[in-house]
Amino acid sequence: MTAFLDRCRAIAGAADSLQYVLDSAAAMAPYLRDWRGRFTGNALAVLRPGSVDEVARLVRLCAEERVPIVPQGGNTGLVLGSVPDASGTAVVLSLARLDRIRSLDAVNRTVTVDAGVILQHVQEAAAAADCLFPLSLAAEGSCTIGGNLSTNAGGTGVLRYGNTRELCLGLEVVTPQGEIWSGLRGLRKDNTGYDLRDLYIGAEGTLGIITGAVMKLYPAPKASVTALAALPSPEHALRLLSLAQDRAGASLTGFELMSAFCLALVAKHFPALPRPFAGPSPQYALLEISSNESEAHAVALLEGAMGAAFEAGIALDAVVATSVAQSRGLWHLREHIPLAQAADGKNIKHDISLPVSSIARFIAHTEPLLQQAFPGCQLVCFGHLGDGNLHFNVAPPQGIDNEAFLVNQAAVNRVVHDAVAAFGGSISAEHGIGALKRDELARYKSPVELNLMRAIKAALDPLNIMNPGKIL
Ligand SMILES: Cc1cc2nc3c(=O)[nH]c(=O)nc-3n(C[C@H](O)[C@H](O)[C@H](O)COP(=O)(O)OP(=O)(O)OC[C@H]3O[C@@H](n4cnc5c(N)ncnc54)[C@H](O)[C@@H]3O)c2cc1C
Numbered sequence: 001m002t003a004f005l006d007r008c009r010a011i012a013g014a015a016d017s018l019q020y021v022l023d024s025a026a027a028m029a030p031y032l033r034d035w036r037g038r039f040t041g042n043a044l045a046v047l048r049p050g051s052v053d054e055v056a057r058l059v060r061l062c063a064e065e066r067v068p069i070v071p072q073g074g075n076t077g078l079v080l081g082s083v084p085d086a087s088g089t090a091v092v093l094s095l096a097r098l099d100r101i102r103s104l105d106a107v108n109r110t111v112t113v114d115a116g117v118i119l120q121h122v123q124e125a126a127a128a129a130d131c132l133f134p135l136s137l138a139a140e141g142s143c144t145i146g147g148n149l150s151t152n153a154g155g156t157g158v159l160r161y162g163n164t165r166e167l168c169l170g171l172e173v174v175t176p177q178g179e180i181w182s183g184l185r186g187l188r189k190d191n192t193g194y195d196l197r198d199l200y201i202g203a204e205g206t207l208g209i210i211t212g213a214v215m216k217l218y219p220a221p222k223a224s225v226t227a228l229a230a231l232p233s234p235e236h237a238l239r240l241l242s243l244a245q246d247r248a249g250a251s252l253t254g255f256e257l258m259s260a261f262c263l264a265l266v267a268k269h270f271p272a273l274p275r276p277f278a279g280p281s282p283q284y285a286l287l288e289i290s291s292n293e294s295e296a297h298a299v300a301l302l303e304g305a306m307g308a309a310f311e312a313g314i315a316l317d318a319v320v321a322t323s324v325a326q327s328r329g330l331w332h333l334r335e336h337i338p339l340a341q342a343a344d345g346k347n348i349k350h351d352i353s354l355p356v357s358s359i360a361r362f363i364a365h366t367e368p369l370l371q372q373a374f375p376g377c378q379l380v381c382f383g384h385l386g387d388g389n390l391h392f393n394v395a396p397p398q399g400i401d402n403e404a405f406l407v408n409q410a411a412v413n414r415v416v417h418d419a420v421a422a423f424g425g426s427i428s429a430e431h432g433i434g435a436l437k438r439d440e441l442a443r444y445k446s447p448v449e450l451n452l453m454r455a456i457k458a459a460l461d462p463l464n465i466m467n468p469g470k471i472l
Contacts, residue, residue: 004065005045008091011057012049020097022046031092034083035076035139036342042088043070050097052172052180052211058093059209060178068465069093071205073116073147076139078351079434081204081470082147090468095146098211101125109217110169110186115146115210122215131217134161134253138335146210152202154430156334159386160253160290161218163430165201172212173200176461186214199456204432205467207460223295224253225302226288226327229309230281230317235360237285237385239314244287244305251301254288255386256334257359262382265340266333273336274329276319285385286334288327337382338391345402347380347395348412352420353429356388363390366419370394373415374408389429392416413440433471441471 005023013021022028023045031046033039044067049055062069068090072082084090095116102112106129113122119140126133135148137155147153148164149171161167170185173196183197200207231237237257244252260280267275287305291298302320309315321327341347354362363381370377376397383390394412396405417427421444433441442450450472457464457472 001044004061004067007061008045008047008058011061012047012054015050020048020050022048028092031072031075031094032083034080035078036346038346039080039083041084042086043084043090043092044088046092046094048094048097052098052174055093055095055098055209055211056174056178056180059174059176062091062465063176063178063463066463066465067091068468069209070467071095071146071150071209073144073150074118074139074142076143077147077151077434078349078431079428079436081151081432081434081467085435085469093209095144095209095211098146102212104129104131104217105186106131106217108186110214111217112170112184112186112212112214113145114212115149116144119143119145119148126217127220129217130220132220133167133215133217135164135167138338145213145215149201149210149213150203150205151432152430154384154387154389156254156256156331156384158384158389159255160250165198167216168197168201168213169216170214171197171200171210173208173210175208176463176466180211181208184212184214199460202432204434204470206457206471207466209466219292221253221290221292221298223298224288224290224327225295225298225321226254226286226330227302227306227318227320228276228330228333229285229287229306229315230277231283231285231315232281233360234283234363236314237283238356238360239312240285240287240309241356241386243308243312243314244289247305247308248289248301251289251291251298252287252386253290254286256286256383257385257390258284258286258334258337258382259379260284261378262337262340262380263333265344265380266336269340269343270336273332276330276333277317281316286330288331334382337380341380341393341395344395346406347393347402348406348409350392350394350413350416350420350427351389351429351431352392352416352425352427353387353389354420354423354425356385358423358425359385359388359390362419362423362425365423366392366416369415369419370412374412376400377405377412387429388425417444435470438469438471
């Protein structure tokens with residue numbers, strides 16, 4: 001393997017082999033551990049190429065030597081897709097050095113970026129051109145566009161702007177054979193055969209390495225205003241969603257659900273954040289309304305919707321942010337739920353989606369089943385209600401050690417995922433499959449669908465060197 005590493009260094013490490021081809025345990029450690037700290041893999045080396053050409057040459061070398069490749073962006077993925085297994089036979093190929101905004105076309109409303117650009121930097125580049133890049137998630141300071149594309153990330157703007165797939169017009173990909181496919185077309189209409197771009201999006205690095213992308217931009221709203229509504233139940237949250245959609249249409253840019261337990265966790269671990277209400281209510285909904293006219297227009301729409309919600313007996317209480325800072329404060333409550341969960345200890349996570357209309361019935365059906373099987377367990381239920389996406393996480397009963405509770409993982413998954421299947425939902429709404437949910441996927445997808453997926457994988461990556469063991 002020394003010869004293999006020497007050849008890697010000749011390709012990517014010429015400028016600084018210590019920085020760009022890592023093989024010491026200490027230097028590799030951050031690339032081998034998953035974000036939640038649940039798993040640490042092993043690798044031959046971590047490769048950090050500095051150009052698309054270096055990526056292609058490294059992939060050709062790995063294909064020749066039959067060395068598996070694990071592509072990695074910000075390593076914020078939540079399903080063990082971006083870390084290698086424990087065998088130590090793979091290389092991690094980090095895209096972090098491919099971090100250039102290549103160009104921005106304000107008239108075409110597109111930005112062309114390297115895959116390793118951090119999401120927040122794309123948002124900032126768009127804002128500097130008075131445009132909006134609407135993908136937004138709590139990991140945006142660390143995750144990369146390549147990772148967002150490879151997981152088809154969702155986040156908080158999906159209701160209005162769609163998933164990462166909807167935001168992408170073109171891709172540049174290094175194939176498992178080390179060829180470069182340049183599909184960096186900024187076209188909104190392009191019906192010229194099979195859509196290769198859509199194959200790579202959401203493929204979690206199993207079909208090739210995304211090295212560049214053309215992403216859509218939107219007019220920046222003049223103002224976005226936010227309200228937090230206290231509600232009696234998830235059913236009331238659905239009624240509020242319908243009401244807000246009817247009144248605000250496409251101006252409704254966010255609609256998030258949070259249970260009382262979620263906000264209690266945030267208050268416990270982040271006491272400096274605002275506490276908008278004097279006492280608890282069973283559920284909360286965060287609404288965001290954006291206007292391309294003015295702040296006054298956005299506030300009028302939001303106040304109108306909330307007024308109607310009170311009249312219809314939907315909301316128990318509400319705060320409407322009257323400034324951008326207050327709006328940020330309300331969003332912080334939502335964004336801190338995953339962090340508060342992590343601070344509270346491990347729990348059993350589910351990132352599920354359902355038809356929006358079934359969500360309240362799904363919660364009412366599934367929570368009692370969990371209580372029956374695991375008395376006293378605590379549900380951390382929050383999510384992007386407008387997209388039908390719930391993070392339906394199960395924490396141990398009070399006083400029970402978190403680690404000890406994790407032995408129930410498979411049994412808890414079964415209760416939740418069987419209910420998801422019964423309601424016509426998906427066991428992975430936005431985080432992907434990775435290694436974590438591979439067996440669950442095999443259980444819930446039909447043999448026909450799995451065989452079609454296997455056929456695509458075998459056709460594009462016959463040597464099975466691209467992120468093997470992930471998804472399939
Ligand atoms: C606090 C927190 C909040 C989050 N919130 C959300 C959320 O709201 N919505 C959501 O969808 N996700 C969320 N995530 C999950 C995660 O941030 C996203 O999946 C993100 O898109 C991953 O980007 P990354 O650059 O970190 O990718 P990584 O974690 O490095 O990789 C993810 C997968 O993509 C592959 N990959 C990475 N880069 C490439 C590339 N260039 N070419 C080919 N394959 C590649 C990897 O092999 C892996 O399979 C959250 C994570 C955290 C930690």
